[in-house]
Each structure stands twice: as structure tokens, then as C-alpha cells.
Amino acid sequence: MRPILEVSGLSRIYGPGCPRCIEATGPDAERNVCPHCGSIVAVHDVGLRLMPGEILGIMGESGSGKSTVVKLLNFDETPTTGRAAFFDGERTWDLFGLNAAEKRWLRDNRMGTVYQNPHLGLNLDISAGGNIAERLLMSDVLSYGEIRERARDLLARTQVPAIRMDEHPRRFSGGMQQRVQIARALVTNPPLLLLDEVTTGLDLSVQARILDLILDLQERLGIAMIAVTHDLGVIRLLATRTVVMRYGRIVEGGLTDQILEDPQHAYTQELVAAAL
């Protein structure tokens, strides 16, 4: 089966960089700041394969580079090196070889991102429906009736009460804001969704309902997702396969069950033990 996304050799270094950056950082060196030149090796040599309809987990603590991976795939940052191919139906997109207009089109139409902080994914000064409308308008859907219809439908699907559609999300709870963000991300039916710590900071019961919603959407719509989290519980519930990152590198990868049952890398063992 053909993957939907294939990433190889992905690296991002902040700072001037020097020939010794790579050997002096990483899980063995237990640091991501190069002692020779002060550069930060945020991500180095990351490779990923995401299959259609699959949820791939990226697990790691803060500073592991997992959020940088999402930023690179979302075009928020530019990689130092690396390739990523997005297989979207007939088309193959060389993600890091696109011009600005292509990137924008792809991000507006064929990808969705849900951020931990709703401020990043939503405009809190326009209505919940307006946030969804904006994305449709980016895709040149210009019928007011159709926009209203699709926004209403999507908000219902993400369990946002219809009567709140015309309210500003600023007044919503954290869980409700995340549901609006998910609705906004889904409105163009993208085959690929990036989830960056989407349940972090929410109450446990709210977390559970958001995770249920994500699983339900994956099942019904068959969207492939990359879920980045530091939370083992989220990984256990969502991800079929998982990679574990530390100091910018992948230390272990495979089926989630296997990783949780029989962790190979000392760091993963530590994580799993701590969660028990």
C-alpha cells in the first residue's frame, strides 16, 4: 500500500551550525545545544511514513523536537535539510520544493492543523462559524448559504451546539475551542491532519471526549493524522504506530502496542515505567 506522507532525513538546526553539531548532540550526548557553536539541533534525520487513514503518534518531552516536526510539515518553519512527499490522490507534492503560493494552497485546502493553543488556529474575534467560513472562502466557496450549511454541519459533527455558531469562540471553554478548531481544520475535507498536543491543558473528562471525537472522525472520514504529544495515554488511545523522539532524534519506532508492552530504548522504558 502506498503511504500518504513520506518524510526522510528531516533536520532543522537553529544557529550557524558547525561540522561537530551532529556528533555533539542527540540522545547519547543528552543535549540538543551544540557545545562548540551554540546552535540548537532541534530535529535531525527524522524519517516517517504515514499510511492513508492511519494515526501516527510522535511522543517525546518538551525539547525533543516533536513540535518542530509539525511546524516543518505545516510550513511554519523551513527545514535545514530533508525531503517530504505528500501523495494526494493523483498528485505527489514535494513539500519542501514548493513555492509560497503552492504551500498556501496546500495548507488551505489539503491539510489541516490543530494547535494546542486555540489562539494559533482560530481568530477569536470572529464567530465560530466565521472561522470555518474563512477556510471555505480561501478555497473559493462563495455561496453564503452553502458556507452556513457546511459550517453548521461540521460544528454538529464536532459536537458544538448549533446555537453557538454565531458566537465568538473567545467566550467558549477550552474543550469547545478545540472542537471549533477541529471543525475548521476539517472543513475542506483534507486527507491529512496534524494534531499538536490538542488535549494538553484540558480537564481529563474533556480530554476523553476530544479523543473520542478524533477517533470517530478518523473512522468515519478515513483521515490520516499525525498526533504529537508528551502524553502516553493519548498515544495509547489514538496511535496505531508511534515514534519516540529525544533531543531531536527518533530513538524508537513501531506498533504502539509493541512499544508500550516491550520498550527497547532505555528512555522509552523510563517513560513507560513512569506512566504505570
Next chain:
Amino acid sequence: MSYVAIRGGAEAIAQSNRLLDAVRALGGDQASIEVEMIERQMPILHGRVLSEGGLYHPTLAALALKQSLGDPLEAAFMLRAYRSTQPRLATTPIHDTSRMRLIRRISAAFKDIPGGQMLGPTPDYLQRLFRFDLIEEDRTMFTSLAREWLGNLPDDAVPATFPKVIDALRAEGLLAPASPQDAEPFDITRAPLVFPVPRSAALATMARGETGGLLALAYSNMRGYGDVHPTVGELRVGYLPILLPHPATGELIEAGEVLITECEIVAMYEDTGNGGKPTLTLGYGACFGHNEVKAIAMAILDRSMQAGITHGPRNPSEDPEFVLLHVDGIESMGFCTHYKMPHYITFQSDLDRLRTTQKKHAQKAEEKFHAR
């Protein structure tokens, strides 16, 4: 039927202009104020017009003040408009302000500086008390003022030039060396500001900026919307020789001199971000005429905008777009004034929208009432 709106515009304007001119003379039988009097006896106001007008033409600046009934904004505006009609004949090389013939220079950074502090004419230590005798000033007393001052002055009282304070700081390595002049200075009279703009564009814009506008933004930084913490390294006022290339030989010749105020502030050192040696940072201000508040405010804003460019603007005074697009007196005053012009059409359009919206609102309310 009355139709006031369509007639009489030209006639009304003509009468208004006549009246404006007559206002000068309505006071009685005094003599008309002489242009030279304005230039000589109101040099601070006059200098402000030169500076904000962006054209060093002392006679026209004084005439502008006379014509505008003493409104510095209007006067500067006339000078600017006149400037638009003048072709560019030559360009000076970058001026060397160490060659200024000074009337005043101080440093707040050091008690003693090479060449010494020279207080010159300043109201800084003046008690702001009225001298009621000046209401009716005696003519002979007045004319003797200058004669007495100049007569008692020894020939060698003031040296020809003074070294610059910041050169001493540079020599010690406390201040980064002057960056080489690799690029042509940005000419704000020939190209619009499209951000980001080079520092030379920012300095040129502020040099023509409105004193009050610059002061307000710089003051916001001083009070805490920003943290430049400036020390006046050197403030100098004096006559700067203007060198022009000879049209035939290209040799630089002194074409004259202009009165300017220059201020260099030093601010606390910063992380250079590239591992370089930390040094004090510099803010620069200069303008035509004797206007110390403007030069200092400009130097502070220069520093705060550079900080904003390095670290991202955290305050209005650190945002070049915010500062530079809002300090020009001619532009802001013009736009403020334009609100007095008729806006019948747009207001009619506004009313149309409001009435339609109100109608819909009423319909909705009625529907709700019936649905109940």
C-alpha cells in the same frame, strides 16, 4: 428653491482667503512684521519650520510664518510644497559633523570631555519667570544687547571645532565602530517607504518629523513602553559647513553653512546575537535649526526602532512602521484637516446601509413577536 450646495464655492473661498490675509492687519495701525524680524527674533520657531519643512531656506521659512499667521505646521507645509517645484541640481557627500562651528555642546555622560562642555544659549537653567519690562522694550537697550555681548568676547573664546565624544568611546572599544557606508542613503523624497526600510530612511523621515509627534512617541518609550534608558553622549548645536562638488572639476567646495542640532545617545549594551563583543548602543538624531527636544526624541526613537528590528517590536516606539508613518506633521495635519471637507455622498451611503439594516432588524423583531 434654495440650492446652496451647488453654488458659490469659488466665491466663498475667495472671500475666506481675503479675510485670512486681513486678520494680520485687523489689529490696528502697527507696522507689518518684517520677515527678517521673524528669522532673527524667533529663531527657535523659525528653525522648527526649516526642519519640518525639510528645506533650508531661511527667508521663505520666515515668509511662511508670516503668511500662516505663525502656524508652524502650515508654515512647514508651504516650504514642503515649494520644495516639490524645485529640481535636484546636486548631491552633497555625507556631512562630517565634527567640522561644525558650535554654539553649544554638552555631554551628560562625562563630567569633562575633550574640548570641554559649552553651555551656549539654553533655557534649561532659566527660571521661567516673566520679564514684564519686555512688554514695552526700549529700542536702544535692545540694540545694545548684542553689541555688548559681542564686544566683550575675546577673539579666541571659542575654538573652531570640537572633537566628538562618541569617538572617544569608540576608541576605547565601548561603542561599536561606525558601520561602513556601503549603501547609498535612502532618499525619502524620491522613493516611498515600503517596509522594512533602511535606517537612513528612518533617520530622514524623523529629521522632517513633527517635533510634538516625535516627542510623544519617544516619551512613551522613556516612561516604560520600551526600555532604551538613554544617556546623552553628546548634544551639539551649531553651523555645519555644506560641501558641494564643483560642477566642472568635481572638487568639493564649501557652499555655505546650515544651523543644525545633533544628538547622540548611548544606551545599555545588548546581546549582539552573533557572539560578538557586547558594546554600548547608539541612537542618532539631527535636524535643521536649534531644536534639542526633537534631536533627543529622534535619537531615542532611532535606538528603540533598531532594538525593535533586532528583537521584534514590543512597543509602539519600537515598531518602525508605527513610528515612521505617524510622525510627519504635514501628512497628519492634512488628513486631520480633511475631515472638515464635505462628505455628503459617503454619509448618504452610510445612511442607506443603516436604514436597510434597521428595517431588517424591525422585521426580525416582529417575526419573533408573532412566533411567540
Next chain:
Amino acid sequence: MRARRKRRPASYGFGFLDENAKKELRRALMKAVAIPGYQVPYASREMPIARGFGTGGLQITLALLGEDDTVKVIDQGSDESVNAANLRKFFALVCLGVTETTRTTDATVIQTRHRIPERRLRADQILVFQVPYPDPLVVVEANAGKRREMHGAANYARLWTKLYEDMVTFDEITISHRYPTRIAGHYVIDPSPIPRWDVPKLHMADCLYLFGAGREKRIYAVPPHTTAQPLSFSDVPFRVEDFTDEHGKRRACARCGATGTFLDELLAADSVKSYHCSDIDFCTETLKATQCAPSSKSAA
């Protein structure tokens, strides 16, 4: 007229601006025509009238006018409004030889504030707009750098979202004038504070429309035979000002009787309203025509 000529200072040349400034303006105009709707930055000169009083339009007009031109100036549709009168006086002073007119049909260059003449302009006519705010995106994005990127990518979703929010809140699009209009399918312009009534006249016109923002230092153009579409939803049509009375009848001009023009609402002292054509020349011409031929009372 003759007395005024005598007072003309010797130091002001034809067209006020120095020749290099005019050349630069013409270059900017050429670029604006070549890229319809694109805001061309230019070094706006200071004019002897205040910023906000049409210095952008004035610079364009001065760069265009030659001695064989006939110029008309309108403000709010009227040649006699104070600002129009003032500008005309200035042209008389610095453009000797140029003919002045109040008749739309006679003009080769018309400088305007807030209106497009009711009579369709011809291919040999140029309409110059005075523009206070050149960028329609300023209402959704304050940062000029970001706006430039949005224009480049023809990314106007945030502007459309504003229309959506209007519909949600008021059930109507509340933009009354300066209605954002898409030119040749790419750039969205601020057509200057003309009423919505005038926006359709931009579409596939015979004449050239030039826009000058002096304070904001931008020039843009809508060339002849170019599409101009006001932003709207496919199912919420763009609507011009409504001049029907409480009985659903189209109001007529109280002076000339025209029923197809933009009307000024006038309040008399006894708070009785009356309605008159905003385009005074059109009104006067219609009046003349009806007086000559009393049988045909309809306006063009």
C-alpha cells in the same frame, strides 16, 4: 482671470511639479495600467493643498495635463463644492493654457472626489480619483508587509470573512462606500469613497480610471475594458443605494426629474426632505434637454 495671472509667482512652472517628478509619476501610471488594480508605490510630492484634500489625484492630473487638455473638477458630484473650486483655481494658476469646463462631455481629464459622473465616459476621457485609503485590506490587517503578501497571493479570504460576519450580525453587508472591488480577477482595490452606486461603472468601462493616494503614496488603475467585481456572495447580490420611497416608488430629482441617478438628500429648515441629483452637470444637462423638448421627460 487676467488679474490672477499677474499675481502668478514667476518661480512656479507649468504643472507646478518639476519635470522629473512628472516623469516619475508617468512611469508609475504606466505600471499601474499594466497591472490592473496593483498599488504602485511612488514618491508622492508635497502639494500646496493639504494631504487628504486630493494631493494624490492632483499629482496625477498635473502629470497628465497638457496645454490642449480640458479639465473638470468635481467634489461630491459638484463643480462648485469648495474643494473642487479650490483645485480648479490652482489649475488656473499653474496650468496656463489648459481649458476648464464643468461639462462632463467636454472634459478630457476629470478629477473627482467621491463620485463617478452619471454619463458614461468615453474612451478619450480619463477619470482621476482622490484616494484617502488605497488598501482595502487595512480593515483586516494593520501590517503593511503582510498586506502586500496577501495581495500578491490574491488572498482575500479575511475580507470576505468580514462580509460573512456582517451577514451573521446584521443580515446585510454594512459596507456603504469604498466597496472592495476585484479588478481583472486578481487584485482587490479600494475604489475610493465612491458610493456603491458608482461601483458598477468601473466594470468594462470605455475610459481609463486612475487612482492616486498622495498621503499613502500609492497609484493604481482600472484600465478600459477590464472587469471590476464588487466582493459579494454568489447568493447575496451586491446592492447599490436604494432610492425608493416608503411606497416603493423610485424617487426623482426635484430639480430635473431624473429617476436613474444618485440622489443627495437635503434637509430644509422645516425638516422636510428633498432629493436632488448629486451629479450637478448631469442634472443641469437633463434640465436643459427637458426644457428644449418638453415632451420627453425621462433621464438618460
